[in-house]
Amino acid sequence: MATQTRDGERWTQDQIDAVERAKELQRRREQEANQQRDANSQNRQAEDRQ
């Protein structure tokens, strides 16, 4: 069950900053996970070649 607001409410800079921090953290984690995946894939290919 979801709650809803229709008129909205005024945000504070701290609230917006908290959302942006969480989004940035998520982007960094996804980037690191992708880099790790790429590194693992390259290692596997190198092992296969050997």
Next chain:
Amino acid sequence: MWTSDISHWVETAKNVCEILAILGGAAWTYLNYFRGRIYKPRLECSIEASIEKHSGHSFLKAAVKVRNIGLSKVPIQQKGTGLLIYSAKMQDQPPSFPSEVLWDEPVAAFDVFSGKNGVEPSEAISESVMIALPQGVVFTHKVTLKVVSGEIWWTAESIVSHN
């Protein structure tokens, strides 16, 4: 003399009617514009979230929707707009009395409605997000949608649990 009196009264009645019409129009405009708030930006935000399991992995499926219920276009700003996931703060011991679950800082956040810069009157926009959950001991999540426009933001929340 007699006809002049009648025309005078007709003229007066006409003037009174005009004044009443102007006052009525002003009252209607006031009620419609200010009290009715129909030109204020108004959004109806909703979120439906569920947990799905596929091949032993848990996924959080969230469908977010925003409908413009006002009469003016509502621009959406990406800064501050997003889908936030919170995890229930579990205590080591079960509580000895009913106590409200506390939510820490969001454990993850995702951009939503990235391609949209606004919602037209009566328009509804929606988006579905599938999030793979890490395996762990957290079984309850709060999913929150935040939509920012100008100095206002709208919120919709839902709580989902899985075994």
